[in-house]
Amino acid sequence: MTDAPVYNVSTPTGGDPLKVDVNAQYVGVEWNYTYIILCSFIVWLIIPGIGLLYSGLARRKSALALLFQAFMVVAVTTxxxxxxxxSLTxxxxxxxFIGTLKNFGLRGVMVAPSPGSADLPEIVFCFxxxxxxxxTVMIVVGGAFERGNMIPSLIFSFCWATVVYCPLACWTWNSNGWLYNLPSLDFxxxxxxxxxxxxxxxxxxFVLGKRRNIDRTSHAKPHNTTLVxxxxxxxxxxxxxFNGGSTLNASVRAMLAAFNTNTAACTGVLGWVLVDYIKHRGKFSVVGACEGAIAGxxxxxxxAGFVSVWLAAVIxxxxxxxxxxxxxxxxxxxxxxxxxxxxLHGIGGMMGAFLTGIFASQSIAALDGVTEATGGIDGNGVQIGKQLAEVCAISAYSFVVSCILLYILKFIPGMQLRVHEEVEMVGLDRAQFIDEQIGERALFDDLGGSSSSMLDGRAPVVVGSQEKK
Known part of the structure; x- marks a missing residue:
């Protein structure tokens, strides 16, 4: 077995490529970082996936704004x-509780062994x-649904990643983090x-307030089920x-995590469809099945890296x-x-964290050859309390700090978090995009088949709260 590379404080970048072969230290473990790079490419697809999901759930007059925001969020977050x-994470x-600025501007982040795994060059881990x-940021901006102003939303994204996500990720995954050392189990x-x-x-x-002139009955249906x-x-x-690469190595545990991920999504579909079938007297919902998959x-x-396949199905x-x-x-x-x-994410995440404390198994965690973790199933009932501590701390911190940040932005002169009422009625697309591009919505409506024809590319005219041709 090849020894893992060792981090050397005197050469934080991992060596000078003009003088030494910096790849030599990873000979024999290349498959680990190759696997993580592949997982990174796969994870990237989640971002446009969320954009398509949000766009399909929205009314057609705000669909383009949500697609556009997917690319803008990944750009700002990068x-x-x-x-x-x-560095803060x-x-x-x-x-x-929080990192320092030691790696500000990715200073020193290159081919040295990463803080997450010695088998990964730090630049791979960072990506x-x-x-x-x-x-995560893309999920959050869904809270501004159909009424959030674009520029303030992007500024909020930058600030939220800094004061909410980075501290919480540091707590959970940095080896110095307090939740990491508690330990709470969060794969x-x-x-x-x-x-x-x-x-x-x-x-x-909550800070933006309720949408105006919204017909709750008609809006129960997404404008485009195909996009959803x-x-x-x-x-x-x-x-x-996302889950399969979180072992940070190409181990059996990684393969099991991917299997568990697919299994939970499938049983999530079955669970939600079953509730819909009973509630609606034998009828199904495609959107419900999609929500079930996401909940799973x-x-x-x-x-994912702590439980067996059957317990993943239960979760x-x-x-x-x-x-x-x-x-x-x-x-x-x-x-x-x-x-x-x-x-889906708040309550689903709390459920997952709690059930992890119950079902986590030492024999599963050890499949990567390095991890030690026990849960209630191993007789470690205290772990359930530690999971609840994680849930309470992260819930309180994220909600309170997000509210404070939003109120600060809200009262900055010129920083209008919410669009004007007339813009909200006309739709974010007509207010914020080049007129010639509004016809792009025709493609969305045509694909979904859920709206009357928009093939001529003309945007709907809004009268009151109703859209008409």
Whole structure:
């Protein structure tokens, strides 16, 4: 067996490529970082997948804005990550709560062994973790559904990644983080990704207020089911890399994590469809099946590398059923969070974290040859309490800090978080995009078959709260 490379403080970049072969230290373990690079490419597909999902769920007059935002979010988040996001999260001299600026501007981040795994060059690890951050921010902006102003939303994305995501990821995955050392068990982001994004999206919707002139009955249907299905398919596929690569090596545990991910998504579909079938007296919903798949993916994220396949099936099913039964949670909370980010990611993430504490198994965690973890199934009941501590800490921090950040932005002169009422009525697309491009919506409507013809490319005229040709 080849010895793992060792990090040398005196050469933080891993060596001078003009003087030595910096690749030599990874001879014999190349398959590990090749696998993680492949997983990174797969994870990237989640971002346009979320854009397609959100676009399909929205009314057609705001569909382009959500697609456009997918690319803008990944662009802004990438800048934030290479500017200081990576350093604030994974700096080796981090405190238990936040990293330092030791790696500001990716200084020293190149071919040295990464803080996550000695078998990975740090630049590979950095890229993989960047995509986690980008996916999370993209989930959060769903809270601004159909009423958030584009530029303030992008500024919020940069700030939110800095003051919410980076500290939470540091708590959870940095070896100095307090949740890491508690330890709470979070394989691939149940806390920093899902619980945080769910509560933050709820905060976004709360601060913006309810949409105006919305017909709740007619809006129960998405404007384009085809886009919802396609977006879900990309998210499902991307999640195989999201969870499958979180071992940070190409071990048996990684393969099991991918298997568990697919299994939980499948049982998530079955759980949600079953609830719909009973609730609607023998009728099905394609959108419901898509929501079930996402609920299953969310639930298994913290547990994928800690549980057996059958327990992954249980986690996906239970998470999906609970989320489906909370269909009216927005009405209960009196918050217009139309994308159901809180229901699917917030509640789903909390369920997944709790069930991880119950079902985590030492024999599964050890499949990568290095990880030690026990859960309630091994007789470690204390772990359930530690999982609840993670849930409470991340929920409170993400909601409160997001609200504070949004209120600060809201009261900055010229920083209008919410569009004007007339813009909201006409639609974000007509207000924020070049007129000649509005006809692009015809493609969306034609694909979905859920709207009357828009093939002539003319945008709908809004009269009151109703759209007419």
């Amino acid at each position: 800048f934030q990550w290479i500017f200081w996001g990576y 994974y700096a080796r001299d981090a405190s238990p 993989y973790q960047l995509l986690f951050c980008a996916c 691939a982001g149940g806390g920093p990704v899902h619980i945080a994004s769910g509560w933050s999206a709820l905060a976004y919707a 299905f396609l977006g879900t398919a990309l998210i499902w596929f991307g999640w195989l890399g 993916l969310v639930g298994i994220t913290p547990a 996906g099913f239970l998470t999906s059923v609970i989320c489906a039964l909370l269909q009216d949670i927005n009405e209960w909370l009196h918050i217009d969070e139309g994308m159901d980010v809180f229901k």
